[in-house]
Amino acid sequence: xxxxxxTPNLLRFSKRVAGNAIETDDIVQECFEVLWKNREKVxxxxxxxxxxxxxxxxxxxxxxxxxxxxxxxxxxxxxxSTPDQTDxxxxxxxAINQIAPIYKELITLRDLECYSYKEIEEITxxxxxxxxxxxxxxxxxxxxxxxxxEIV
Numbered sequence: 001x002x003x004x005x006x007t008p009n010l011l012r013f014s015k016r017v018a019g020n021a022i023e024t025d026d027i028v029q030e031c032f033e034v035l036w037k038n039r040e041k042v043x044x045x046x047x048x049x050x051x052x053x054x055x056x057x058x059x060x061x062x063x064x065x066x067x068x069x070x071x072x073x074x075x076x077x078x079x080x081s082t083p084d085q086t087d088x089x090x091x092x093x094x095a096i097n098q099i100a101p102i103y104k105e106l107i108t109l110r111d112l113e114c115y116s117y118k119e120i121e122e123i124t125x126x127x128x129x130x131x132x133x134x135x136x137x138x139x140x141x142x143x144x145x146x147x148x149x150e151i152v
Contacts, residue, residue, distance in 0.1 A: 006051055007032075009113065013052065016108045018059050019097065027058045052123040056105065063101045095145035103138030110135055 014024040031054040
């Protein structure tokens, strides 16, 4: 039941933040594996935030392993394009792909997945104040990236 309920959201979140479809599937599978191993400790009502917390940690570990965590500006951004996507959407997606991983993750959770500040706090283990500050910085960084991209 839990897998059917949370898999689409976890896949979408992981894909947006990690940007790699193969890596995304592995991350989601590992999340459910960790949940299964800790099934005695995790209450059913907190399973969703637990899964997203595990995904958060796996994505950060992945960035560190690929050394993209320190050099996010040097990473080649993926531009995910679909036929119905406008130039503005592509520009925003390109800008999001060029910001720091933590900013990208918070933007995904808050603005794209519509999680509350409290839920994001539980997932990322940041304080609510930190979440708000990082989201402000993330939005500012996206705006600056879009302005840079429009000039080019």
